[in-house]
Amino acid sequence: MNVLVIGNGGREHAILLALKKSPKVDKLYCMKGNAGTAQIAQNVDVDYMDAQAVKQFALAHPEIDYYVVTPDDPLAIGIVDVLEGIGKRCFGPTKAAAEIEASKAFAKELMKKYNIPTAKSATFDNYGDALEYVRSQGAPIVLKADGLALGKGVLICKTLKEAEEGLKEIMLDRAFGRAGDKIVIEECMRGLKYEPGEEVSVLAFTDGKTIVPMITSCDHKRANDGDEGLNTGGMGTFSPCPFWSRELSEEVLNKIMIPTVNAMNAEGRTFKGCLYFGLMRTPDGMKVVEYNSRFGDPETQVVLPMLKTDLMEIFEAVTDGRLSDIHIEWEEGACVCVVLASGGYPVSYRKGEEITIGDVGDCTVIHAGTAIKNGKLVTNGGRVLGVVARGADVDEARAKAYAAVKNISWNGMHYRTDIGVKYREG
Ligand code: AMP
Ligand code: GLY
Numbered sequence: 001m002n003v004l005v006i007g008n009g010g011r012e013h014a015i016l017l018a019l020k021k022s023p024k025v026d027k028l029y030c031m032k033g034n035a036g037t038a039q040i041a042q043n044v045d046v047d048y049m050d051a052q053a054v055k056q057f058a059l060a061h062p063e064i065d066y067y068v069v070t071p072d073d074p075l076a077i078g079i080v081d082v083l084e085g086i087g088k089r090c091f092g093p094t095k096a097a098a099e100i101e102a103s104k105a106f107a108k109e110l111m112k113k114y115n116i117p118t119a120k121s122a123t124f125d126n127y128g129d130a131l132e133y134v135r136s137q138g139a140p141i142v143l144k145a146d147g148l149a150l151g152k153g154v155l156i157c158k159t160l161k162e163a164e165e166g167l168k169e170i171m172l173d174r175a176f177g178r179a180g181d182k183i184v185i186e187e188c189m190r191g192l193k194y195e196p197g198e199e200v201s202v203l204a205f206t207d208g209k210t211i212v213p214m215i216t217s218c219d220h221k222r223a224n225d226g227d228e229g230l231n232t233g234g235m236g237t238f239s240p241c242p243f244w245s246r247e248l249s250e251e252v253l254n255k256i257m258i259p260t261v262n263a264m265n266a267e268g269r270t271f272k273g274c275l276y277f278g279l280m281r282t283p284d285g286m287k288v289v290e291y292n293s294r295f296g297d298p299e300t301q302v303v304l305p306m307l308k309t310d311l312m313e314i315f316e317a318v319t320d321g322r323l324s325d326i327h328i329e330w331e332e333g334a335c336v337c338v339v340l341a342s343g344g345y346p347v348s349y350r351k352g353e354e355i356t357i358g359d360v361g362d363c364t365v366i367h368a369g370t371a372i373k374n375g376k377l378v379t380n381g382g383r384v385l386g387v388v389a390r391g392a393d394v395d396e397a398r399a400k401a402y403a404a405v406k407n408i409s410w411n412g413m414h415y416r417t418d419i420g421v422k423y424r425e426g
Contacts, residue, residue, distance in 0.1 A: 004064050005070060010339075024313065035367055067088055075101075097269045100260075103147065127171045144184040208270035219237050234296075256277060365385055368383040398419060401419070
């Protein structure tokens, strides 16, 4: 099979690396890709947010058998619907199903209607009403722009003053554009043992009938060590989650995952693809923080290296609705991904810095924001590389990853030194 992956980042590079191991896969393509994906796939220079252009490309390339649509924005505009409409086989949800990520108001309504545990919330499209609600609830409180906002549309407000300013920013100043047409105002959840609350990401394959959770992982969202600094797209991940247990796994499957699949079916929005559950362990049990309609970035970078089963086989089973026939197996041990970012990220940073990569042992260097300029590997984004290592446990994996990081450099390179060190239940 010839397979095309849509997206440009580390997640897409990790998916391509997993697909490359499949005996079923002949040629790989990436739309648009980066310097790393170019090493294993043919990069295709088509704007994947232009549905017409994607359609024209697919019609002109009958040799491509299968499309994997990964990022949130092409899913939200219905690129899967477009491709399926011309008879292409795809991995990824339709526009109607991708709404579970594209609209936080929709996701909260769904959870309310089907009794899926999550933070209490209310949705508003009117500033005055929202302000009144915020004042009635007091702080701490969480404000979320309804639409896609590059992962930045969530404000955790510690004081009422912060909340009032946040509300103004989202609804009046339109800091996130149309994503702020509606706002979800949420109770601030607390963790069972940690402050801020302990979170785990569980990605799951689903064909709309069966749901199979993948191995768990944890993200580090803040820019600096000790969870200081601004929120980012993710500065590193590790797998598995240290506080995970068989009991939690059963609770999540029965109270959250299966009810979500059933709810989407009942709404006529059958979800097929990878459904991402961002969860918090609270004193009242596991609760949904967010859904994503896709693989997480950088969670995928630590989850897929642990997958023993052929990823292409799983993708096809999802497409064909026979996921229940497949037995999915995972490696023992742990995996860590340390993200190397441009200086200044997530605010302003320079592109075009030349990257040097020395000996990385048996680690995998995943490319996120890279390009080739004048024959040289250069930075081309905020998150530039992800160094992925496997080990018998998280400590062994992180030691390997950080040893490799020492041999990578560019002007302004920035990373966290504490990836993998959290939620250690002593
Ligand atoms: P989201 O984009 O919805 O994942 O939110 C980003 C981050 O904000 C989450 O990973 C949590 O750390 C935090 N967060 C979101 N909603 C809540 C909430 N209701 N209570 C506490 N923390 C939250
Ligand atoms: N790592 C969080 C996300 O992919 O949204």
